[in-house]
Structure formats: structure tokens, C-alpha cells
Amino acid sequence: MQTEQRASAAAARRPTPPPPLHLVFVPFLARSHFAPLAAKAAAANRGEDLTTASILTTPHFASLAAPSVPVHVAPLRSPVAHDDFSLLPTTDPSAAQAFFAAAEAALAPALASLLRAHNNNAGHVAVVSDAVLYWAPRVARDHGVPHVTFHTVGAFAASAMVAVHLHRRRLQLQPPEADGFPSVVKLRPAQVNEEALAHLPLFRAAEAESCAVAFNSFAALEADYAAYYETQLAGSAQKVFLVGPTRQLAVSPPPPPPPRGVTGRDPILQWLDARPARSVVYACFGSTCAMAAAQLRELAAGLRASGHPFLWVIPSPEEEEERASSHGMVVAGRWAPQAEVLAHRAVGGFLTHCGWNSVLEALCFGVPLATWPLRAEQFLNEAFLVEAARVGVRVREVVTEAERDAAVVPGEAVARAVGRLMGGGEEDVARRARARELGDAARAAVAEGGSSREEWARLVDELRAFYGRTTSGAHR
Structure with missing residues (x-):
């Protein structure tokens, strides 16, 4: 009792x-x-x-x-x-x-x-x-x-x-x-x-x-x-x-590479599997930020001139093929598994329009960014990433509204930014270290x-x- x-x-x-x-x-x-x-x-x-x-x-x-x-x-x-x-x-x-x-x-x-x-x-x-x-x-x-x-x-x-x-x-x-x-x-x-x-x-x-x-x-x-x-x-x-x-x-740790010969894997990820660690630049500007044909040509020229392997996603319905070469892979007309791409060991940098979802995904996996905002609050996100968080590199310096709306950014500017993003200088190494620290912090925040x-x-x-x-x- x-x-x-x-x-x-x-x-x-x-x-x-x-x-x-x-x-x-x-x-x-x-x-x-x-x-x-x-x-x-x-x-x-x-x-x-x-x-x-x-x-x-x-x-x-x-x-x-x-x-x-x-x-x-x-x-x-x-x-x-x-x-x-x-x-x-x-x-x-x-x-x-x-x-x-x-x-x-x-x-x-x-x-x-x-x-x-x-x-x-x-x-x-x-x-x-x-x-x-x-x-x-x-x-x-x-x-x-x-x-x-x-x-x-x-x-x-x-x-x-x-x-x-x-x-x-x-x-x-x-x-x-x-x-x-x-x-x-x-x-x-x-x-x-x-x-x-x-x-x-x-x-x-x-x-x-x-x-x-x-x-x-x-x-x-x-x-x-x-x-x-x-x-x-x-x-x-x-x-x-x-x-x-x-x-x-975006809150899972980067997965290990799969065993050789695994079938059913996305061709994009298979292409990345064959690249060295942190060697690839991933370029994607979202599904709604369209670029003129002249700008696309300059962007392509800049990526090739950078000397780094690149994965470039263009969600354009006019181009349906995927083209791979010794320099890079172009994916047109379909979505890429962005979180898995950014988590891949081969990806060392992200050329982005600075949409907040993309920014968070990159930082969750400790990937530094080359910033190329196109509209809305993306310009503010760029300022934060470059000047406050210090995990970003500008593709172009934007000062006036006319410069912001300039028709074409030259390929040389793209190549310079990618070179700094993937470079081995003291500032570049520090930028990557800060990105990795933020990735650890992001995963800890949701644990x-x-x-x-x-x-x-x-x-x-x-x-x-x-x-x-x-x-x-x-x-x-």
C-alpha cells in the first residue's frame, strides 16, 4: 500500500x-x-x-x-x-x-x-x-x-x-x-x-x-x-x-564516396567521383535567374580560362544534352542534386547568384563562394558573405545601379574570381577555413x-x- x-x-x-x-x-x-x-x-x-x-x-x-x-x-x-x-x-x-x-x-x-x-x-x-x-x-x-x-x-x-x-x-x-x-x-x-x-x-x-x-x-x-x-x-x-x-x-555531414562500379548513381555525382578532392568549381545561378546568350558565352570562357575543373548547371529548356570534357561538365535542361553536389569531396568552391537557400547549403558543407548576385536581396547577401562573414569572393565590384545592370560581365572577371576562390594564398586558405567552421556550426545548430x-x-x-x-x- x-x-x-x-x-x-x-x-x-x-x-x-x-x-x-x-x-x-x-x-x-x-x-x-x-x-x-x-x-x-x-x-x-x-x-x-x-x-x-x-x-x-x-x-x-x-x-x-x-x-x-x-x-x-x-x-x-x-x-x-x-x-x-x-x-x-x-x-x-x-x-x-x-x-x-x-x-x-x-x-x-x-x-x-x-x-x-x-x-x-x-x-x-x-x-x-x-x-x-x-x-x-x-x-x-x-x-x-x-x-x-x-x-x-x-x-x-x-x-x-x-x-x-x-x-x-x-x-x-x-x-x-x-x-x-x-x-x-x-x-x-x-x-x-x-x-x-x-x-x-x-x-x-x-x-x-x-x-x-x-x-x-x-x-x-x-x-x-x-x-x-x-x-x-x-x-x-x-x-x-x-x-x-x-x-x-543540408545538415548531414558530407557522405563518403561510393565504391567503384556502383550503378544507378546520378551521372553528375559519377563525374565528381572521378575528380580530386576540392578541385571542382560548381556553378549554378538558380532556376529563375536567366542570363543572355552573350553573358553565357563569357561565363563559359571564364570557367575554361580559370584552369579548374567545373560543373556548370544551366536549367534551360532549350538545351537538353549533358556535355563533359577534360575541363568541365555542363548540365542543361534539368535540376542537379545541389546538396549532394556541395557535400561532395571533389567540390572546392561555388559560383552562385547568392540566393539565401544556396548560400546556406554551401555554408552547411563548408564550401566558400564566388558571388555574382543578380537581383533582389542577393546583393545584400553578397556584401555579408564577402565583408562580414569573409567566406566569399566577388566576381565584380558593384557600385552604381548602371554597373549592376551592365549587359555583360567579361570572362576575365569570372576567371579571376575563380582563381582566388580556389587559390592557395594565405587569404584563400583562411577563407576556406572559415567556411569549414561555419559548416561545423550549422550542423551543430540543428543537432x-x-x-x-x-x-x-x-x-x-x-x-x-x-x-x-x-x-x-x-x-x-
Whole structure:
């Protein structure tokens, strides 16, 4: 009897487990935005913090989600021809406006319906949506549900945009030391996206309605910039959390080379298998950053002139063949397994457009970068990589808007940058060492007890606290 009483008393002293929390992820309808949120949803749905997750999206993107994650589908209606923003013509502002309107018209009512259903079932639910979906915090607020703004750009780029927005006249596009911007990076006019600046007040007003803000980044890379961003938030009680990198492949250690004669392996990886360690330059500019034919010719000439083996991926439907030579391999018209390429022992550098997903994947595997931004926040990412993190080499020096939009970058500039990226000088060796250190830190951040895992647990606690039932002691 005494044993039973002691067991009953011990059970009474155990902390009551928190109620399950369901997270509805709402990514923006572009591949580069969808991927990190979908990966985070898959991780959240595994229930490590007593959470479940689902994704609200369109039919096209539903096919890209992990099979283990429930997907709520809301089709877009005309006049939008495709539900991937990346495929819109970049020179037509009216097409972008129509797309945003169509996305809101389809997704906002669908989100409201989901939240009503959860509220009717007395379940605890929260919304995690892309930062550009400015209407999502309002929908969550109207249904009494907590909301998280999720940024798919880095904390440096977001902080720099805020600094310029708030202090532009005084700064003349220089981040303010007096304002606490934690960087020696000097912003140039051509690095600042004027269209994004124009919409920033709208996005900041929406973000102010969120209970928390998350970035796809990690503490060793951007802790200072996340702290600065938190000081600039309009909502006084808001906190910023670094919860990345979210891509699952990008947090695995580089795999060993397979045994000789292994069949069924991607021809790209087979080609890399035959190259020496850290000898190959990987060149890829994403799926939506198109180059003119003249620029492609100069890029090809620069890669050949560099004297280093190269793997160049061109997602162009006009060219369907794969061509290999003693100098390099050109892959046209199809995707390459980028995470596996960057993890391969033969890859020693990455020539990139500086999209944030590509940057994170490179750094996760300790690969330094040759930077060639083409649009949007990519110019800010370049400044961060070259001047702050010191893991990048510029292909060209961009100072004015005219130089940024110059028609052709000469092959000589490409060859010089690749030479520095792959070189053996003291600065080059130090750059590679810093990239490897960041790779170790990225993998540690998402491992058990790592900074990003702990930040995510704290963020989940914040969402539970919204319902008045916090488990703050469980993860601290």
C-alpha cells in the first residue's frame, strides 16, 4: 500500500505534459520560399516538441511537400496562369500584383476555414507564414490564433533593409553605428532593392501583429543581426528566433564516396567521383535567374580560362544534352542534386547568384563562394558573405545601379574570381577555413541540444504561452 501511495505521489509531482500544438505553415508560392518552410513543417510534424504540422498551399506546391505532412490545397483562380511566382515575367509589375491578389484571394479564406475548424474542436493551433504574406497575421488575429512571421532571407539582409528604411536620409545608405547596426559592411545604392524598400512599411506593419519572428539561419552565422532586428521590431513584446538551416539534406555531414562500379548513381555525382578532392568549381545561378546568350558565352570562357575543373548547371529548356570534357561538365535542361553536389569531396568552391537557400547549403558543407548576385536581396547577401562573414569572393565590384545592370560581365572577371576562390594564398586558405567552421556550426545548430533546436523549442513555448499554458521549464 505504501509503495502504491509513493508511486501516486511521484506521479502527481511530475509536470503535466503540454497539450498538443498544431502548426499551420503557409509558404509563399515560389520554390525558393516554399522549400525552407516545407522542410520546417516536416520536422515539426515529427512531434519532437509535441507538435503536429500541416501546409496550406496550391496543387503545384502540394506535390513538392513531404508525404508525411498533411497538405490543405487551395487552387488559384484566373487570371494567374501558374501558381509559381518564380515563373512570372520579371519585367511585368502588373503580373506580380495580379499574382499577389490571386494568392490572397485563394489562401486567406482557406486559412480562415482551417482556423475555424481547429477552434471548433478546441484545439491549440498557430500559424507560421512567409514574411511576404502580409495578410496572414490579420487572419490569425481575427481567429484568436498566435502567428509567427518566417523570413526566408537572412537576418543581415532583413536588418540592412530596415536600417536603410528607417535612417536613409541620415545614413546616405550607410548602416548607422549610432543605431547599433552590428557590421562594418558599407551598403552601396545598387545593393538596395528599391521595390522591396517601397513595400517594407506594409510588411513591417503586418509583422507587428505576429507574436514572434523566425529566420532560416543559425546563431554562429547571424546572432548579432537577429539581435539588432529584434530591437527594431514594431511589436515591443516580440522576439526573434534563429531556427535554421531548415533543409534536411543540408545538415548531414558530407557522405563518403561510393565504391567503384556502383550503378544507378546520378551521372553528375559519377563525374565528381572521378575528380580530386576540392578541385571542382560548381556553378549554378538558380532556376529563375536567366542570363543572355552573350553573358553565357563569357561565363563559359571564364570557367575554361580559370584552369579548374567545373560543373556548370544551366536549367534551360532549350538545351537538353549533358556535355563533359577534360575541363568541365555542363548540365542543361534539368535540376542537379545541389546538396549532394556541395557535400561532395571533389567540390572546392561555388559560383552562385547568392540566393539565401544556396548560400546556406554551401555554408552547411563548408564550401566558400564566388558571388555574382543578380537581383533582389542577393546583393545584400553578397556584401555579408564577402565583408562580414569573409567566406566569399566577388566576381565584380558593384557600385552604381548602371554597373549592376551592365549587359555583360567579361570572362576575365569570372576567371579571376575563380582563381582566388580556389587559390592557395594565405587569404584563400583562411577563407576556406572559415567556411569549414561555419559548416561545423550549422550542423551543430540543428543537432540535439544545438542552438537552432533550442530556439525552435523556445518559440513553441511562446506559442503555447499565448494560450496561457506555458512549458517554459521544459527547454531552458
